[in-house]
Amino acid sequence: MTYHHGNLRKVLLDRAAAVIAEQGIEALSLRALARDIGVSHAAPARHFKDKADLLRALATEGSHRLLDYVLAAADAAGTDPLVRYNALGQAYVRFSLEFPAYYRTITHPEVAAHADDDLMQSRRRWHEIVADAAREAQAAGWLPEETVDDIVIYSTATVRGVAAMLADPMQGSMPDERNLDAFIERMVRLIIDPEAPQKSLTGNEAPKRKRT
Amino acid sequence: MTYHHGNLRKVLLDRAAAVIAEQGIEALSLRALARDIGVSHAAPARHFKDKADLLRALATEGSHRLLDYVLAAADAAGTDPLVRYNALGQAYVRFSLEFPAYYRTITHPEVAAHADDDLMQSRRRWHEIVADAAREAQAAGWLPEETVDDIVIYSTATVRGVAAMLADPMQGSMPDERNLDAFIERMVRLIIDPEAPQKSLTGNEAPKRKRT
DNA sequence: GGTCCAAAGTTGTCACTGACAACATGACTC
């Protein structure tokens, strides 16, 4: 082992993500992390000013991955605006399950309250992405009377809530692993149902599809 | 000051709630709490086995208050099932704003993961309350094709998400204090719109009001 | 009214943590 580790920063981030995924953010300790990696207890300070700084870095990286993940899913879903919007929501929930460490960090209150510019920009980007998709879905007849902002916030809140409830293992009536995909699909369909446009209605019915 | 404090347990809970409301759960320290109250650093241990135990007690008390708060709001809303269901959702979000310490504690991952029987029962009770209300709303024609469980989980997830986003001060596009009530009303109306039953439709239209 | 005793506080201590300061190492530059 050389005196200089070489890529300690990356190793710290990876190992921290693993610890968070296994034992939660509370259980993360800079000293334990350093011990684990085989480096002195003060080494992490060279790369992260303090614990919050490490979490912030993790959240920033995670938020970029989230955007990539979600955009890839939306693109794979095709051009139908309703299908695309739905795919966006499902991908968000899936990300929270596939990368729990990133997701927990991103939504951690302490981190959220002291977000840096990079993290703030990721949030704005998320808002834009969903807003664009919502506008297209509105053009296809969905929720014509609501503002785009309201729709975005509502949709974000819902997928965030679904993710939170899936992360809470003690919640009753939660699906087991085999039914997870179907569960997510049902939940997001309650936000936007890609198969419920005018086609299922007879011609004389109102073309606007106001919800509820 | 007598040697025996008298009602230290209650004072601890109240002061802890105040600290959490002001500075968050992370900032809560048993020693600082004891110092603050003017009692020795080990005194809290007589009443709460450890820090998690104090948080658990706070969460339990909070969950009872939440149920009372929400039921009172629902009862005040009248007998129309849709209005009642809507009131339930709005009250949930309002509780999170009015009693942030309780709400944060209830939804804290660590607390949620190690819930005691009392807390678990409160959760089941919440599920029952919402399920009963959802059944009545379904009988009035709302979302006839969904299972009650799905509706409950979906609704809970959404109000939880809305509460989470309101608690996050850095979120863009969030309402200022004057518009809060209207914002909450709009968000919950997207779950269930109490003013959108069949009455607004002409007679030959489908009586079932499938969403989206 | 004196005695016992358990509940409720106290002091003292331990291991652990995050943060900081001072020092050591080594890679790169000129």
Add this chain to the structure above:
DNA sequence: GAGTCATGTTGTCAGTGACAACTTTGGACC
């Protein structure tokens, strides 16, 4: 090969949660 600067290291400090051992107090009981 001297200088310098990023990157590690050692040493230390105050704060924390948890625990053990001791003290005070107010009733219960006779």
